[in-house]
Amino acid sequence: MKIRFGTSGWRGIIAREFTWDRVNRVVDAIGLMLQGEGRNSIVIGGDCRFLSPELAESTAERMAGYGFEVILSRGPCPTPVLSHACRKGGHGGVINFTASHNPPLYNGIKFSPWHGGPADSDMTTSIEKLIEAGEKPERGSGSVVQKDLRNDYSREIQKYLNADVFLSSNLKVVYDAFSGAGSGLLDRILLDLGASVRVLNGVRDPLFAGRQHPEPGESGTADLALQVIASGASLGVATDGDADRFGIIDENGEFVSPHDYLPLLLNYLVEVKGYNGVAVRSVTTSSLIDRVALDHGLETVVTPVGFKYLGAEMLKGNVILAGEESGGLSIMDHVPEKDGILACLLAAEMVCAEGRGLAAQLDDFWEKYGRVYVSRVDLHLDDSLREHVTENYFESDPSEIAGLAVESIDRTDGVRMILEDGDWVLIRLSGTEPLARIYVQSDTSEKRDGILEKVTAGFHRMKHI
Template sequence: MASEEWEKYLKDSLITEEMYSEAGGADHEDAYASELKFGTAGIRGKIGLGPNRLNRYTVERVAEGLSRQMQKEGGGRVVIGYDIRHLSRAFSEAIASVLVQNDIEVYLSEGYITTPELSFFTRRHEADYGIMITASHNPPEYNGIKVYGSDGAQLTDVPAGALSDEINAVEDFFDIPSADFDDALEAGRVIHIDYRHYEDYQQKVKSISGDIPESDLQVVFSSLHGTALPVVEYILRDLGFHHLHLVPDECEVDSDFSHVASPNPEDVQAFAGARKLGREAGADLLVATDPDADRIGVEVWHEDDYVHLDGNQLGAILLHNRLEGTEFERLPVVVKSVVTSDLSRKISEKFGAELVEVLTGFKYIGAVARSLEADDAREFAFGYEESYGYLISDFVRDKDAVQIVPAIVKLAAGLKNEGLTLVDYLEKIYAEFGPQREKMISHTFEGMEGRERISEIMDQFRRNTPREIEGRQVRCVEDYLSGERRFESGETAKIDLPSADVIKIHFDDGWIALRPSGTEPKIKLYVSLETDHIDEEAKIINDMIFGV
């Protein structure tokens, strides 16, 4: 669709003329090169004018598609939440207005909320769908729409595909019927979420960890300008923890993320402010959550410096502590993604837990949790991905950083009382199970050319898979796109998981995997080896694959 036609509607698009004028050159071309596609991770993209950007019209198109899908299903109820990003509230109101026009019952958060709260509220309101307006940890020019099912988990492949078809069938972006939001709110057609549900969520989080033991543990916390405050502070206070130091500027809501180098707790740079305050306060633990509070990162004061725990390391600590300290009524089930460390398998075996492996995407972990609801013999124990997403209790069906904060603070407080740190705890795990180390390296390729480049890299690696990588014999290749596992002997086996653009290569001492990101213009290399020199070995493998 030509940019000239879209420009006619700029005034009512929610995009300012300043925002539009800043998008020039290749960015402007990309905005009209294609349409935003609703995938299994929902929609995520840059804010701007055009069919490949988030604006009033593309957002209303999603709402209209969902309305049509729900009408086929007999109508129903939707819960909507939003984070602190640019236009998040406006997008939530635009979606609500379209849904109400189609006689859909709408519950809307009165202010910003966390993503895990949206999952919880969807279940608590017995809604048919939930919608969260967020782009998680992406840069400030991005936003997105996540859609949840009645179980509080993001839509898996089949329902997401059905919704995508309905959205794509909406051909006219500029003629979507919509109610007046203020009138709908006044008439009670849009209802604000009851504050009692916020309290219920906090109570459930507190029940996971219980009271935090007295100690002189000092914790620095940063919400990275996002939604985790005040809920995290309330919960820690109620559990008896009062040594919390907030990074001043970073704990203020800010859509531009002005005071952080990165709003992503995976990134060591995101901890710069926390480290500065931590040294001043003598803090033992630094904790940061991403803007919608589904991901969490941790740094630990150990041997005169702060140590950044990667997603696999924090996951191993949380998993071990969960299985070691919990009496389960049924067989505990641990769920991890295919690119998450196999250390989880060893830990699960020690404590007699079953390990289930799923594709990348927390919706698949949520789907396992749903399948266990009616299981008299098994129960959900823990789910995680190496990308800093964790879930202890499945009253939420998405990753939940708010659950993790009191759990990790309680563990760290108990360890400090013994003269130990979380790093000591991790080293004990390594001593018992072996030196399993992981490294993830990502490469960014922006725009239409970038998407083509990522596709080209995956295609080349798939067609020319090496038999040996840096002296390691390839024992097995798993291609999740074709659903085939190929062994060194020439034998093949089926992979019993949905199709996904992932290639995983196994060696005697570990594996590597390659996959495009589902939410960012990146391709990711995962390296998992039994080694004490993961940085050096991962760099060699990365340079070989990407021709650096």
């Protein structure tokens, strides 16, 4: 079985695809590539999954044996913190043991080059070829230095926050750390800013407290929503296992979709913080961002799915906000990588600065900009479904879907079929899991749900033929 990198690194089921021997092969390929680039230092860490700490320590010693100066995270470390340490220290890259939001049986390796963002496709293809070749890096005499990387990150993140608005806000936050690496960091920053914080699932648990899909989406934050109501909190926030993704609950205990939070945040960054530049979103993310950008005279750039594409736009400079519907964002000159911690801190700042919760803010926002409704359904991808999607959507131009005429087709990522009134259906294959993802956007929730129901029903019928 060949090792292949997906949208965000190489992931596999522990002891089946993800084995110690295969990890060493990937590490050796990364070391060989970095030596070829003349880079001799690297940051290594991981999240709270099974074997992540042990693999990080073993890999640190292995890379030191190849002559690298290794900065090893002391304990589990969020992905954006590792990225920050790489950029701040001028290191050659990051080896990060994480499978992000995948089920507990998975682990993975995410490699980030010198800029701290995800490796692009050309780089991961090069790593795959080096793995196949099976060569090892040249031996050397390096070193391993353990460091708590969170302290520098905590200081640096302050430049994106207005600490003054927290002082007299009496902010009450409930934080679900998803038994992951964000625990002890996001809550500490909020406490230092003056907020009252209650933490859920703040202890390391590789089984994610029984969550089979540790993703801070609407279903994953249901318990958090209940606790926000019970606590009378102003805000609920969540981060996934490696704290690169975020989830937000408003003052009424309702989930705030990234499709709504991202355009609301963009408007805040421009109107209140005075930022200027380009807005970047993935093709699966609500076009409400485009409306806000247009209103402020800003350009919008639309990318394929995967933060490696959004991060590449950030590296060009002059980006206000880069965000995607799966719960990832970054801003300005911050790391070109998803940062769930920053996303949650900015939500808290908005509540304090506006003196009201996100639900109230969104009501006024929708009154001005209108509203769009986006949903996603994931279907298990077996061979028959893969063949059906490939033949009928990827290799042909469908003229209709769900009984509606297709007016145009966008192939930025997968196939996006634009219908009348600007509604659309997008079908793509996940780059991290064996799933077919179906997205629908419409101007009413009723139309969205009707289209989504017809599309998924059609796929289910096909699977049983």
